[in-house]
Amino acid sequence: MEKIVTIKTIANNTNLSLTTVSRVLNGSAEKYRIAAKTAKLVLEEANRVGYIPNMAAKTLRLNKSRTIGLLLPSLSNPFFSLVASTVNQLLYTRGYVVLMSDCNNDKDEEKKLLRTMLSQNLMGLLVIPTGEKKNFVDLTSSRLPSIFIDRYFKDVAFNHVATDHYGSVQQLMGLLYENGHREIACIQGDLNVMSNMLRIDGYKNFIKDQNLEYSYIGGSSFTSEEGYIETKILLQKQERPTAILALSDTILLGVLKALKEEKLQVPDQMSVVSIDNSEYLDYLEVPITSVSQPVRQISNLAAKLLLGLIEAPVDTKIQDNHSILLESHIIHRSSVLKR
Amino acid sequence: MEKIVTIKTIANNTNLSLTTVSRVLNGSAEKYRIAAKTAKLVLEEANRVGYIPNMAAKTLRLNKSRTIGLLLPSLSNPFFSLVASTVNQLLYTRGYVVLMSDCNNDKDEEKKLLRTMLSQNLMGLLVIPTGEKKNFVDLTSSRLPSIFIDRYFKDVAFNHVATDHYGSVQQLMGLLYENGHREIACIQGDLNVMSNMLRIDGYKNFIKDQNLEYSYIGGSSFTSEEGYIETKILLQKQERPTAILALSDTILLGVLKALKEEKLQVPDQMSVVSIDNSEYLDYLEVPITSVSQPVRQISNLAAKLLLGLIEAPVDTKIQDNHSILLESHIIHRSSVLKR
């Protein structure tokens, strides 16, 4: 078992004090006017023995960890994994390390993971919640800087950054309406998730504002299976819509599968639009018109906001419950029929 | 600024010693025959004051962190994010925490991140390397238990678990061959990545074993753009293949785009097969036959192997350079023409 290399090793080998070694290694040699050759000696020795700083000790001593937590529903969802990828990169660039956890869309798991996270001396937390508000009430009382991404809660005082979900749906509905559609069905995702609720608001309000007679909402989870089943159910109904709005690309895949089985041509017999704009939409049997969310922008913004919260002097802290919504835009493809 | 709650707070409030409090909080009350009511008192007080253990202190003291590093090329690749999701869940279940980093497919970044990781008192490391062998030579000398996932290096002494990439391609080539294809082109990914190299070996050996005259290898990265461009180039050639083998689903998307632009019908004018079996393959214009990698199995196996390495007594440690290859299997769809 080889000896663990610490600053003490270096101090001994160079006949210098721990203080001096620490100062050199932390780049404050100048500040303490340490002799250039002393500094050089330390650096060389550190290199020679392969010194690696012990972050746990640093963290304990400084009560600062340069660790940021990222809590999300599932990395297997491309939207979330893109968020993860983006914040990861930005935070590492800024000298932070990311502790990630994936609760597999499970609310209880999420609660446990949050507790685990909180004991990790985090400097800040980014979270995409599953939708269970009460998991986060404790977080408000802790002074941990936190930002919610994409999904959030109306009356929990947290900063958040998300796409303008309401506006996204209004845009899509507008597009369908302009193309002559009056019977538009909607297949939604998780009911208690804010992004879904806002999208549904957008749908309902559009229906109301335009005085449309037809309205239909099916579904309860952001999965292909759900999209498939719900479309099957929808197509059994007496009155069929002329267009289907899928509230995510996962749902969309299921919708398309059901339409295919029922031999309904897109867009001739059924127009279809979705939210997410996944790369593969271009390559589907019929390329699907979709709303593109500015995922990377959202992620970067959230990460920067968090760093602001962390690094800002206490008295200039940004007010809590800041809400930032970014605009989305439609990517036009060929799944909407002009009637 | 509210006071930080430590075991000392609890000790003071209950008039007990740090030791007793620590023992109760760590569940070793029984072992030390601590009075039931003492234990109860401690637990209640801990709960009342909202005690959260300080992991940095624990880590420093025990020289064990229950933190596992996960270093990967990019979370925006669905294959890798599924790996991340899976190992994340398993490791959290087992009481570990995951420090993740995404090097954005950048070799230099990867090297830096590895250094950062190593200073985080990790108990083990899971890595999907970008392909730069020399980034990991230092790792061999450190005693950190490590497992390579999916990609690995021939002569670096590490455990790894991956799909049988060679076998995957041989299966696909066999399928094409049986269906009468003799001119099969291959669009590959990153040249220096082991998984790609093995797939190419599978391709070349098949060509040789069957004495095929035609052979063509294009491409140099696992992206849609590359798949697109390389297919465009391929289709310029005098001699066209009857089938294209895309070494990943990202590449596949580009291949399909190029074929569509050139108005070549799949499979009538060109058969296409791929590796990865993404969910959306079912929903493409022509569903594509693909090899499914056992991603979740690989991930779980890798994580368990790592835990074995970590938790095993030193003398029973599994020998290094263990290589585990899992079988893949073909998912038949409708992109292969019987000639």
Added chain:
DNA sequence: GTGAAAGCGCTAACAA
């Protein structure tokens, strides 16, 4: 320019 020593929160010998 450099060093001695205290202490971050926690655990585990050793003591009682």
Added chain:
DNA sequence: TTGTTAGCGCTTTCAC
């Protein structure tokens, strides 16, 4: 059944 104390590796105040 409970307590005292040393020390994990590091930074920083204070001293020289």
